[in-house]
Amino acid sequence: TDEIMQQEIRPLVAVDIIEQLHRQFAILSGGRGKDGAPIITFPEFAGFSDIPDEDFLNVVTYLTSIPSLEAASIGFIIIIDRRRDKWSAVKASLTRIAGAFPGNLQLVFVLRPSRFIQRTIADIGIKLYRDDFKMKVPIIMLNSVSDLHGYIDKSQLTRELGGTLEYGHSQWIHHRTAIENFAMTVKTTAQMLQTFGTDLAETELPNDVHCTEDLLSAHTDHHSKLKDELKLAVKQGATLLTCIREPVTRSANSKLSPDELENVATVERLLAQLDETEKAFDQFWTKHHLKLEQCLQLRHFEHDFREVKLTLDNLMEAQAHFADIGDSVTRVEHLLKEQKQLEEKGQEPLEKAQSLALHGDQLIQNNHYAVDSIRPKCVELRRICDDFTNETKKKYDILGKSLELHKQLDKASQWCEAGIYLLASQAVDKCQSQEGAETALVEIEKFLVTAKEHQLSNPKEFYNQFDTILTPEIKANAQRILQKLEDVQEMFDKRQVSLKKLAAKQTRPVQPVAPHPESSPKRASPKTTRPA
Template structure:
C-alpha cells in the first residue's frame, strides 16, 4: 500500500548540513505563496529582505527542493515563474540570486522577473548589467522598473501586498498548515508501512497442525488486525479535524491547495483501509476454513479411535 504526499524532507526534518527546512522557511528567503501566473504556472518569490546572502549553497538547495514540491505535480511539471524583488537592495544582490538559480533550480524555469534596485546609482548600474542578462543565463530574465510591469504576466489577485497585489498571505499560518499537513502525511506513511509489514508477515504463515495452534494464531492475528484498524480510524479522525481547521470562508489559493492535499490523503487513507479489509477478509476466511478442516480431522481421528476400541 503506497501513500504519497508532501514529497519533501518536511518542515521539521533535521539536517547534518545546515539548518532544517523548517528553520529555512521562517526568514522568508523565498516563498511559495500559491500565486499563479496568467499562464497558470506556479510562482516562486524571492522577497526583498536583504538576507539571501545568509543562505549556504546546501541550504538553498534544501529550501528550493521543498518550495518547488509544494504545488501539485501537474503544476510543477508546467514550470515555474520566479520573481526576484531587490528594490531596496544592491545590484550585486540581484546577480547573486540569479547565479544561485542558474546553478540549481529543481524544475523548469519559464521566466525570471527582476524588480531592480530603486536607488539612482543602482539604477545606473542595472542599465549596464541589464544587457548582459540575456546572454549570461540559460533562462529568460525580464528586468522590471516597477511592480506595474509584473501585471502583464500576473493578475494582481495572484500577487502579495508587497508586490502591489491582493493575495492574502500569512507566512506563519502557511508554515503551521504545512507542518500539520506533513505530520498527517507522515502518520499515514507509518500506518501504511505497518499494514504492509503485517500483511507480508501473515500471508504465507504456518497455519498450524492442530486446531489449538490454528485458533491461537487466528486470535492473535485478529487482535493485531483490530489494533491496526483502530489506528486507521484514529488517523481518519485526525485528517477530518485538520480539514475542518483549514476550511474557512474566502479561502485563498495557497490554503485551498492545503485543503486539497488533505482531501487527497483522506481518499488514499480510505482506499488503503478498503484494501486492508479485503485482504483480512480473505485471509481470515482461509484461516477459519483451515481451522474447520483441522477440527474435522481431529474429530475424525478421535471417532476412529473410539470405533476401534468398540470393535475390539
C-alpha cells in the same frame, strides 16, 4: 497518483529544512501566473548573499517540488523584490538563481532598487551582465508593483506586492509539515498492512485446536490494532483537510489559492489511498479470518472425530466379542439383557457420531476449504453407526431365534417327560376292560394334540426354521430331544395299538346246555339224615 509518487520519492521534507524555511528568503505564496505558472517570490532579505549555497539550494529545490507536475511543467515565475536594496544585491540574486535553480523557468521579474542612483546602475548592469546570468528566459526589470500588476493579477500576489492574496508563512510551514507527516503516516500504515498481510499469507495453519485458537486470537488482536491505526490516520487526514479549508469555512468571500487547492487535493488523494488500502486489507483479512475460523472448525471436528471414532471402535469390538447365542433359555435371556445394555451404552456415542456427521455436512455446505478431508470422515461415521445398528438387529434376531429354539426344546423335553409320566400312570389292570382301554386312548389322543400345538411333529421343518443358529452343541442337544420325541411317539403308537385291541375285544355270549342225568335234582334220601 503522480503527485503522491513525487512526494514519496522527494529527498527533502519541510521538517528537514525547517530552520531555513523559517528565514523566509524564498516563499511559495500559492499565486499563479495567467497561464497557471507557479510563482516563487524572493522577498527583501538583508543577508541574502550570506545564505550558504546548500541552504539556498535545499529551500529552492523543496519549493519547486511542491506544485503538481502539471503546474511545474508550465515553468516557474520568479519575482525578486529588491526595491530597498542595491544593484549588487540584484546581481547576486540573479547569479545565484541562474546557477542553482532546479526547476523549469518561464519568467524572472525584478523589482529594481527604488533609489534613483541604484535604479540607473541596475538598468546599465542588466544590459551589461544579462549574458553572464546564463538565463534563457526573459528578465523583466520593473520600477514598481504597479508595473508588476500589468503582468500578474493582483489576486495572485501577496499584500507585500500590492496584491490581495492571503499568505501566512508560519501557517504555510505548519500545513506543509502536517501534509508531509500525513503522507508518511499513510505510507507507514500501508507498509504495516502489507507486512502483516505477508505474514498472514506465509502463516502455516496449526494442526491442533489449542495452537489454532492462539493463532486466531493473536492475528485478531494484531488486526484490531492495525484497524485502530487506520482510524487514527483517517482522523488525522480529516482534521488536516478541515485546517486547510478553514479560511473558506470562516468567510464565504475567501477563496483558496491554487497551492492550497492542490494541498486539499493531495490530502483527499491520500485519504482515498488510505481508503483503498483499508478496503484491500479488509478483503484479505476477511478471507484469512474465514480460513483461520474454518481451520479451528476443522481441528475441533478432527478432535471430536478421533474421540467418537475411538468410542465407536470400542463399541464395535465389544459387539464383535458378543458371539455367544446361548445354550439354554436362561442363558439366552441373560444374553438378551447384555445385548440391551450394550445397545443402551452405544446410544450416546451413536447420537454423537450422527450429530458430528451432520456438523460435517454443514461445514461442507458452507464451502469449507477441507471438504476432501471432512466428507470421508462423515461417510465413515455413518457407516460405523449403520454397522452397529445392523449388527445389533442381527444379534437380536439370532438371540430371538435362539430363545424360541430353546423354549421349543424345553417344551419338547417337558412334553416327553409328561408323556412318559402319562404312559406310566395308566394302570395295566384298568386298561384290561373295554371302558378302561377307551379312557386311556382318549387321554393319549388329547395329549398327542399338544404335540401339534408345539409344532414338534415335523423334525425337518424344525431344522429348517433354526438352521442358521444350529451350532454343533445345540444341534446335538436338539437331535437328542428329537430322538426322545420319536421314542416317546413310538411308545404312544405302541400303546395306542395295544389299547385299541383291548377296546375292540368282545365278551363271549352264554350258550344254553341240556342238563346231564346225574346233574338232575334228587329226592331227599333218608340216608342223608342222621338222628341227632
